[in-house]
Amino acid sequence: MIKFQYPIFLLIIPIVILLTILKLKKKQSSGIGFSELTLLKVAAKKNHLTSLPYILRCLTLILLSLALAGPIKENSIENNEASGIDIIVAIDVSGSMEGLDFSTKREKQTRLDAVKKVVKEFIDSRPNDRIGVVAFAGAPYIASPLTLDHSWLIKRLDMLQTGMIEGGTAIGSAIASASNSLNRVESKSKIVILLTDGENNSGVIEPRQAAEAANALGVKIYTVGAGKEGKAPYEVNGFFGSDIQYVDVKIDEEMLTDVATSTGGLYFRAKDINSLEEIYNRINKMEKTTRVSNKTVLYKYYFMIPLIIGFLLFLIEIILTSTKLRRVY
Known part of the structure; x- marks a missing residue:
């Protein structure tokens, strides 16, 4: 003007x-x-x-x-300097993430579908932070290294699906992989947000040992257990078409709590899509980005x-x- x-x-x-x-x-x-x-x-x-x-x-x-x-x-040109928070989002992609207990009245969706939606919103709310994604089942897989290119990051997130990695749930290995990714860069704060719906049954390192190593590297871990209480519905394809079966939800909450608290983080339980959104919003508020603006x-x-x-x-x-x-x- x-x-x-x-x-x-x-x-x-x-x-x-x-x-x-x-x-x-x-x-x-x-x-x-x-x-x-x-x-x-x-x-x-x-x-x-x-x-x-x-x-x-x-x-x-x-x-x-x-x-x-x-x-x-x-x-006017505004130059923003981010606080230097680096975040790795570790997501369980084992077969159990096909559970339908995060569906809504309007939409049928698996746990993994719900998690990807919520994580996308979390990424969009933190434009100044480097964020990476580690997917894990029987072994960890770096879906995206730490990056500020969040549009590319979301594309990589969309590609996650169950069955893309060998079966099992290697929580300890996922923590180790995420911690190593954060250790390769210098930052003021290093955060891991690990979500799983099961128990550690694979990998070469126990979750508590991996958490101790992460703590020594200055990494804080937030853990999220995903799944309703009791039994969760799963869609199973049979000879006469698809059918719904109910399977017990088994989350090692004690282990996930120990992993989080030993690094200064917190454990959360998400029983539906609403509680999952609240958890990521709460973490987002606790790990605020400080910006210095020069106009x-x-x-x-x-x-x-x-x-x-x-x-x-x-x-x-x-x-x-x-x-x-x-x-x-």
């Missing part, structure tokens, strides 16, 4: 327009009688020609007033445009009054 540095000069414009109108009216009112129609037409043509220098002078003064008012355009204002000056045009009109006025209009001006 164009602004003016010295808007008081704009007051000259209506004064110039008013004086020009009065001058032209006075010139037209001072008429002389003509006996012949031909002479009347010639006089009218001369009258219009003699008005042209006044109009040019009026436009010149208006443009000069605009130039003196100092038209400028501001462009730079750049100015673009436009006074030369009306000044040059006004100068050209002034030259045209001089040329006209010195040549063609010299006799009638």
